[in-house]
Amino acid sequence: MxxxxxxxxxxxxxxxxxxxxxxxxxxxxxxxxxxxxxxxxxxxxxxxxxxxxxxxxxxxxxxxxxxxxxxxxxxxxxxxxPIHKPLKPVSQGKYLEKVRKMMLEGKYTEASRFIVDLANSEGYSGKHATDPxxxxxxxxxxxxxxxxxxxxxxxxxxxxxxxxxxxxxxxxxxxxxxxxxxxxxxxxxxxxxxxxxxxxxxxxxxxxxxxxxxxxxxxxxxxxxxxxxxxxxxxxxxxxxxxxxxxxxxxxxxxxxxxxxxxxxxxxxxxxxxxxxxxxxxxxxxxxxxxxxxxxxxxxxxxxxxxxxxxxxxxxxxxxxxxxxxxxxxRVSLDLNATAADRTKSSEELLEAGGGNPALIEKLFDAARYNVLCATGINPPNLQGIWGATMTAPWSGDYTTNGNLPVVISHYLQANTPELMLPLFNKLESYMADFKVNARELFNCRGIYVPSRFSTHGLNNHFDTTWPMTFWTVGAAWYSLFYYDYYLYTQDKDFLQNRALPFMEQSALFYEDFLIEGEDGKYVFNPSYSPENHPVNSKSQACINATMEVMGVNGLLRTIIEASRVLGVNQGKISKWESMLAKMPSYELNENGEIREWMWKDLQDNHKHRHASQLFGLYDLHDPLIMENDKFRSGCKKAIDRRMEIRREDNGGIMAFGMIQLAFAASALGETETAYDMLKWLGNSYWNNNMVSTHDPKKTFNVDICGGYPSLVMKMLVYSEPGVISLLPCKPQDWTEGMIRGVALRGGILMKELSWTPQGVKVIFFSKTDQSVKVSLRGKQVKEIKLKAGQPMKYSF
CATH class of the missing domain: 2.70.98.50 (putative glycoside hydrolase family protein from bacillus halodurans)
Structure with a gap:
């Protein structure tokens, strides 16, 4: 290394x-x-x-x-x-009330240490790394x-x-x-x-x-x-x-x-x-x-x-x-009208040209997708894709589910390659028995609990006092959203019925048991965890009410209700899930008007961090509680700006996938300059001359942004929800002319071509079904169009 x-x-x-x-x-x-x-x-x-x-x-x-x-x-x-034999998860569930009491008393470090001491008494000998x-x-x-x-x-x-x-x-x-x-x-x-x-x-x-x-x-x-x-x-x-x-x-x-x-x-x-x-x-x-x-x-x-x-x-x-x-x-291609001379440059010359060079953006868009395509098959890509020439891969080269894995798979559906999502679902389903053991042993809950890291098994064996990863509970909810998004893109009801909904139901079972009501009647997430960050006024990463977890469960409950109605099932359960949604705590702003990362008493935000977990609701399918509320939209923008202050000091800084999270959120809010700055940073510093990405500037072989980079480019050019398409929501001014072909949209629509010049915008849609769609251009609604099943439909704006 x-x-x-x-x-x-x-x-x-x-x-x-x-x-x-x-x-x-x-x-x-x-x-x-x-x-x-x-x-x-x-x-x-x-x-x-x-x-x-x-x-x-x-x-x-x-x-x-x-x-x-x-x-x-x-x-x-x-x-x-094989390094560590899989162990039964620590019996945290037996002592859950004690842990919760310690957390409510503000004894966060003590609660983390208690679980580690308990694990050691049960046969754990120190921190168990995932098999590398x-x-x-x-x-x-x-x-x-x-x-x-x-x-x-x-x-x-x-x-x-x-x-x-x-x-x-x-x-x-x-x-x-x-x-x-x-x-x-x-x-x-x-x-x-x-x-x-x-x-x-x-x-x-x-x-x-x-x-x-x-x-x-x-x-x-x-x-x-x-x-x-x-x-x-x-x-x-x-x-x-x-x-x-x-x-x-x-x-x-x-x-x-x-x-x-x-x-x-x-x-x-x-x-x-x-x-x-x-x-x-x-x-x-x-x-x-x-x-x-x-x-x-x-x-x-x-x-x-x-x-x-x-x-x-x-x-x-x-x-x-x-x-x-x-x-x-x-299936997908990008043309930013780069010069012929730049397109014939070597990888070394292109990388020297800088992250805003159109030829480099085109090349990285292709290279990134190529790398992830080559690494997807039996499994989804791990931290190193499918490659490595070291016996001690950083972070074991495993599946880090609390950020890295979602980024590397983030473009599959947009790029009209839904079959590349199936290895992820296969992997998750192969570990369902382990996920159920996690839920039972760690929280006395039914359903499933997806750990923050795994490789050869799905049991949660990886944690310590500093990194209290047994307190992170949003994994099952997060991956449920990917299952449902697969349906939104493909409109495959068989998949929805036989694979997505069963996973979502097991996820919901966990939260039905885990969530407890506070004095105000709202749910309390206790214990909780916002990946790898800690409040300014607490040395512990253990916390209560991490915003990421609230956003994730909100998303799960909304989508499981939608999925059940699409299939005409779970009529007796929908009211329960609606009741749970009503009890979810509202997002909060801090004294500076920024969305809080921890919605608990005096826990203070810490912006000097590589993750951007409080922006979870803007990563993929946009959270309506943010997008339909000016106060929360503004709060997310301010949180992005604060994170960017830190990033600007170092022209991006460490951990490229965290920058992707931040850029996804900026793109969702139409913050074009901010999203473009990050795209340029990503091109400037996070690729070697083999056109494979790195975790930090020019070091640590890592393919996270090979998924995130093309996803970001596509998000900047088009965003979709069923019945809604936003064209060029975050297109930089530098991209005066261009074309992208083959982008899939939610609702079973393929955008066969989107092109733009200073004179106007042209688009070709191909829909699987007859449907009406509201189309906006650069954030302003243009028209409602009626798509006919199986017919390419051309529009000019």
Whole structure:
């Protein structure tokens, strides 16, 4: 992990020395070789976070791009290292009244410490990190160094292909990599043109990245949690096996992988743990990684047998994959009228051009969606998507549900890719039994409780005195809103009936039991938690009535009532939910007129923080209690302005996903300049030259804003609710001309095209049903239109 600028600069110097030592000349790449929807980079990775990435949602690969000392790291969506055996949640529920009493007395830290002490008495030994996401292995491709000219590495967003290309005195050399969706194999082609021959060795090695915090964070020994590994060669192939040191019942016990040479016009020689290829001009490798539940029953031969049935032709493997991948990627496109010259710049040049450059915004819009598309399959993207080349991923590379995960999935529905939401729902539903245990053990409640972090199970085992995450209760409500939003976009009533409503009902059950009435007859959220922040006048993050939690439950109750009426069910329960809505505490403003983050007595707002949780009601589907109340709209704007004061001091500062939350809220309120400032900051500082985002400025590989960036762009150009469409609600003045195609809208509408010039606005809608819609432009209502089912309808404004 690159943790400081000095180390980054050192690595950059080393790479430049390498390129100079092999005679690299800075010549312009032939633009015909640059993908139309993609990018090129003019230098190899200086550290693993700059590797080019590709994936099929099951496996991922990271390619550094060094001509003569290549590293290809293989990843798999299910490779989480067993560190802590899942534990029954702490019996907080047995002592809930005691905890609540302590909280009401203002003993917030004492309440947090009480739960930690209780957990330790019940078998917890300190803080339990979630099981970390880990790489499978590294394939090293090594050749004798010589000159390098016309170097470039590229990514084609439309096909998922990564390429590394260069010339030397003998000819042109190229590597191409993609991961097939239909065949689930990593496809690697090495080829040369001219007189050059491929003479190289291949071997597989364990990734053993060390960092200073490794032992402290995970208490791992020098084996890095891996008991042993075997790396061997077979005829025209390589095999890798790894045994986990601490498997628990129900976890995987290790993993296996193979790399097979399926075509070579040169010699291939196996020797111990490596393959030597000589005299070749075209080599095709196929690879696969699989987790294992039984390391005594190897699947190596099965993988090799399956690979042997596949074509040994690159194009025949690419075509069926490209058909699937391209169709998903190209459903939405953005054109901000960037100059041709800017569109042909390298990634390094574009990033230097600044976050407001139209070509960079177009490129990041595509790159971000590409990254998340490649990482979505078995699971939704984790903090690192589906990639990583460290055994100690920051925050375990897990699913952080209290902010990160909602941001990375935020554009799926807008981008007309609703099927990419299904892995999220599958993951949540696979942990329903654990969520019910959480609700029962932590709060004596029916229903479900979604924890703030999870990876290999859904039990809430991760908390401590500083981070009292057993007090955060809005998880189930928040994810219920995503279920309902899926229905609003797709109008899929089967999904609503069979998946969304059952999840929402289990969520509502929890709040029916958890919420208690205060002296004024309004519900009290006790205990409560506003993610990772604490009031100015309290050292503890534990609190009562976090505004985020109130907003989340308000949203759940509104939408479960709507969903029940759509389906004509739950007639006997609707009145109960309406009664609960009436008892919800009203949002509050502080003495400065800002929306409060904690609606409890004298808890004072703390704006020097990376999250913006009190703006929860403006992240996605807008909260009518805010949007229809001038006082609360103004209060949210003032809270945004205060958070922006802190952000402006550092041109964005740390934690990009928190900035996305803030920008979503600004966009919802039509605060164009504020939202645009944040979009520019995001482009300025939070991407590496591989066009993958970072958590903080230029450090910590993290894909959160790969979901949030395109979502923000689309929110600035269009917002929708059933029966309501707002065009260009937050379009910056800099975007004088432009076009976006393929944006999905709530109500089962596809905005096939929205274009604008100084002369006017044109839009094409395509509706699944006959319906009337009120359309506004830049916040002012223009007209009510009648859409006909199945007919593209064109309008000009």
């Amino acid at each position: 690159i943790n400081n600028k000095g180390k980054m600069n050192k690595n950059l110097v080393l790479v430049m020395m390498l390129l100079l030592s092999v005679g690299c000349k800075a010549e312009k790449i032939e633009m015909s070789e640059v993908p139309e929807r993609g990018f090129y980079s003019t230098r190899p990775a200086t550290y693993w976070e700059e590797s080019l990435v590709t994936g099929n949602g099951i496996m991922g690969a990271m390619i550094e791009g060094n001509p003569y000392k290549e590293s290809v790291v293989f990843n798999h969506a299910l490779l989480y290292l 996401f880990i790489p499978a292995f590294r394939m090293n491709i090594q050749s004798d160094s010589t000159t390098v000219r016309n170097y470039a590495r590229t990514v084609d967003f439309s096909t998922g292909e990564v390429a590394v290309k260069w010339k030397n005195d003998n000819g042109t050399f190229c590597r191409k990599v993609f991961i097939s969706r239909p065949d689930n194999v990593v496809v690697i082609r090495l080829y040369s043109k001219g007189n050059g021959k491929i003479n190289t060795t291949l071997n597989l090695s364990q990734v053993t990245t060390h960092d200073a915090g490794r032992v402290k964070k995970f208490s791992l020994n020098d084996k890095l949690g891996i008991e042993k590994v075997e790396s061997t060669s077979i005829e025209k192939g390589l095999c890798f096996r790894a045994w986990y040191e601490r498997p628990w019942e129900g976890s995987f016990k290790g993993y296996e992988g193979v790399v097979k040479v399926v075509r070579s016009d040169g010699q291939v020689q196996a020797d111990l743990d490596k393959l030597t290829i000589s005299g070749a001009t075209d080599v095709l490798l196929l690879a696969r990684v699989e987790p294992s539940s039984d390391m005594n029953n190897s699947k190596i031969n099965d993988m090799l047998d399956e690979i042997s049935t596949l074509p040994s032709d690159y194009q025949k493997l690419l075509q069926p994959h490209e058909k699937i991948h391209k169709e998903l990627f190209q």
